Amino acid sequence: MGSKSKNEQGMTLIVKTITRLTVGLILLYGIYILSHGHVSPGGGFAGGVIIALSFIHLMLAYGKEVALKRLPKGVTSFFESMGAIIFLSIALLGFTGGYFFLNFISKGEPFRLFSAGIIPILNIAISLKVGAGLFAIFVALVLLKLFPPEDD
Amino acid sequence: MIQAVNIVPLFVVVALGGAFIVSLLGKRIKAFPDIMGSLTTFVLFGLSLLAIRLVNVYDVLVYSVGAWKPPIGIAMVIDGFTSFMLVTVNLVAFLIAVYSISYMRQFTSKWKFYTLFLLMVAGMNGVVITGDIFNLFVFLEIASVASYALVAFGTERHELEAAFKYAVMGTVGSLFVLIGIVFLYGYTSTLNMADMAMVFAQKPTSNLVLLVSVLFLMGFGLKAALVPFHAWLPDAHPSAPAPISAMLSGVLIKSLGVYALCRIFYNVIGLHHNLSGILMFLGTLSMVIGVFLAIGQWDFKRLLAYHSISQIGYVILGIGLGTPLGILGGLFHLFNHSIFKSLLFLNSGAVEYATGTRDLQKMGGLKERMPVTAGTNLIASMSIAGIPPFNGFWSKLIIIVAAVQAGFYGHAFWAVLASIMTLASFMKVTKYAFFGRLKDKLNNVKEVPFSMKLSMIVLACICVAGGVLFFSAINQAFLQKASGVLSGGLSYASEVLSALQQ
Numbered sequence: 144m145g146s147k148s149k150n151e152q153g154m155t156l157i158v159k160t161i162t163r164l165t166v167g168l169i170l171l172y173g174i175y176i177l178s179h180g181h182v183s184p185g186g187g188f189a190g191g192v193i194i195a196l197s198f199i200h201l202m203l204a205y206g207k208e209v210a211l212k213r214l215p216k217g218v219t220s221f222f223e224s225m226g227a228i229i230f231l232s233i234a235l236l237g238f239t240g241g242y243f244f245l246n247f248i249s250k251g252e253p254f255r256l257f258s259a260g261i262i263p264i265l266n267i268a269i270s271l272k273v274g275a276g277l278f279a280i281f282v283a284l285v286l287l288k289l290f291p292p293e294d295d
Numbered sequence: 296m297i298q299a300v301n302i303v304p305l306f307v308v309v310a311l312g313g314a315f316i317v318s319l320l321g322k323r324i325k326a327f328p329d330i331m332g333s334l335t336t337f338v339l340f341g342l343s344l345l346a347i348r349l350v351n352v353y354d355v356l357v358y359s360v361g362a363w364k365p366p367i368g369i370a371m372v373i374d375g376f377t378s379f380m381l382v383t384v385n386l387v388a389f390l391i392a393v394y395s396i397s398y399m400r401q402f403t404s405k406w407k408f409y410t411l412f413l414l415m416v417a418g419m420n421g422v423v424i425t426g427d428i429f430n431l432f433v434f435l436e437i438a439s440v441a442s443y444a445l446v447a448f449g450t451e452r453h454e455l456e457a458a459f460k461y462a463v464m465g466t467v468g469s470l471f472v473l474i475g476i477v478f479l480y481g482y483t484s485t486l487n488m489a490d491m492a493m494v495f496a497q498k499p500t501s502n503l504v505l506l507v508s509v510l511f512l513m514g515f516g517l518k519a520a521l522v523p524f525h526a527w528l529p530d531a532h533p534s535a536p537a538p539i540s541a542m543l544s545g546v547l548i549k550s551l552g553v554y555a556l557c558r559i560f561y562n563v564i565g566l567h568h569n570l571s572g573i574l575m576f577l578g579t580l581s582m583v584i585g586v587f588l589a590i591g592q593w594d595f596k597r598l599l600a601y602h603s604i605s606q607i608g609y610v611i612l613g614i615g616l617g618t619p620l621g622i623l624g625g626l627f628h629l630f631n632h633s634i635f636k637s638l639l640f641l642n643s644g645a646v647e648y649a650t651g652t653r654d655l656q657k658m659g660g661l662k663e664r665m666p667v668t669a670g671t672n673l674i675a676s677m678s679i680a681g682i683p684p685f686n687g688f689w690s691k692l693i694i695i696v697a698a699v700q701a702g703f704y705g706h707a708f709w710a711v712l713a714s715i716m717t718l719a720s721f722m723k724v725t726k727y728a729f730f731g732r733l734k735d736k737l738n739n740v741k742e743v744p745f746s747m748k749l750s751m752i753v754l755a756c757i758c759v760a761g762g763v764l765f766f767s768a769i770n771q772a773f774l775q776k777a778s779g780v781l782s783g784g785l786s787y788a789s790e791v792l793s794a795l796q797q
Contacts, residue, residue: 224319243304244361
């Protein structure tokens with residue numbers, strides 16, 4: 144299909160308008176699921192998936208250039224590695240209390256947003272890893288080009 | 296709690312940390328992935344030697360992750376068998392990381408290779424070290440998924456095809472394992488392996504255990520490439536880059552397949568004599584079919600891949616015998632195979648690096664141009680064929696003697712026959728690749744770079760020393776402890792639970 148101007152990329156005006164209205168809500172909902180992971184159903188994985196979906200939504204409606212400008216590939220892979228490293232460092236910090244993965248922050252009052260010690264922080268790390276990973280997989284599938292078959 | 300127990304989680308932490316630091320910084324700093332890959336695996340190797348020492352002092356080390364006491368929390372266990380596997384995995388991983396410094400220059404994005412490589416090492420160390428059966432599945436998947444990606448690393452057409460086949464079959468295998476774990480959890484309502492063994496000892500035998508045994512046999516048998524489940528291996532091993540072929544054949548099929556199979560059947564479920572018969576039958580079948588398929592191959596790496604199936608057959612035959620001598624022989628062969636098969640795959644990589652071909656018919660006379668590769672290949676070939684005094688001879692001898700002692704003359708006969716066939720097929724390799732007249736096309740071939748030579752020479756030295764070491768005190772600390780855990784059977788549970796009380 145090749146050369147299209149920027150306005151023609153992606154889907155129709157109706158889809159683009161709806162996307163513009165909803166994409167922020169989806170992102171916000173993802174952050175909500177993620178930050179309440181320790182007090183209600185959900186958590187880092189589900190939140191990360193929803194956050195990734197908001198960017199994938201953008202890519203479906205507006206085409207890959209717009210979405211990749213918001214979240215370039217390098218940034219995605221950086222976030223993915225950072226998520227893993229944060230998770231591992233928090234687990235290692237447990238050694239300050241004598242055990243790997245020890246919940247060393249005060250647990251607070253149950254059912255409050257700021258409670259449960261290291262679990263919300265681990266949720267954030269997981270969501271970074273899962274969200275960035277899922278988006279990277281989608282980008283890889285979109286950017287893959289079909290080369291003509293070579294001679295064996 | 297003993298202070299020394301704190302090294303237990305490090306086997307997973309160091310490898311995982313290394314992997315993600317490489318993926319974060321490796322793209323920007325040129326030499327960083329090489330340094331980090333070798334350094335991480337070297338630290339892991341050092342730690343695993345320390346683990347051997349600790350096991351000799353304390354027997355069993357149990358770590359409760361996050362201070363949650365097992366069976367509720369996740370336990371990590373180091374006993375004789377674990378420390379044996381850790382040394383095997385990390386020794387081979389370190390030497391392969393050194394080899395990869397030069398070899399992987401042919402490929403782009405080295406940092407991706409090292410990230411996946413270290414993830415695979417983390418997964419294998421995790422499988423070996425965990426005392427929790429679901430945790431075992433998680434680490435099994437980490438190692439498997441990393442290996443699917445590594446098989447496809449060259450991204451040529453046949454590599455992608457092999458990786459896809461491997462991924463599909465590997466996932467089916469993992470699924471069998473998962474279903475088995477689900478049934479076990481439903482039956483015993485615990486996931487901790489020691490606790491599970493306790494529950495099994497109290498409950499009457501049930502048909503469910505038979506079903507679970509079959510599921511595990513299929514799942515782990517597929518990871519170990521036992522014969523009816525071996526179809527992925529001859530495609531996956533030749534397609535991967537040579538260091539990864541060495542890793543897959545040397546340690547992956549052993550830690551994910553043989554180790555997990557033995558740990559669950561010997562220490563958790565308890566070995567039934569029917570099961571022992573099935574293991575020995577599958578072992579003999581793999582041994583014979585693998586070597587018959589290997590002898591006709593002209594692709595160097597494919598030939599080696601079929602020999603992996605055959606040699607895994609020896610390991611399973613030895614361990615399946617269930618006698619202390621048989622288990623000792625099986626485990627000794629496991630260690631020896633991981634050394635000489637890694638060396639053979641590294642040799643094939645060196646030949647491919649220098650000449651650009653894997654076809655034995657296009658080679659010839661390479662010993663004049665590549666003396667180090669030819670020499671180490673000769674040592675490895677003699678080891679795998681079981682020629683004294685190399686390490687392969689002793690372990691095969693013990694397995695055959697154990698089979699004869701247990702009264703399985705048929706199995707012993709097939710083991711001798713497979714060994715002779717192995718000798719024949721490696722004579723073919725040596726003759727076509729390294730001896731004979733140098734082909735004109737190969738006049739400009741040069742010996743491979745230093746880092747590749749170094750790890751090949753070290754592996755060859757271990758091949759020679761392996762036979763000698765068998766008679767020394769190292770054997771007591773290293774092998775006897777490992778085979779003691781397996782022949783101890785269900786006493787694993789009480790040992791782990793009593794170590795927890797300390």
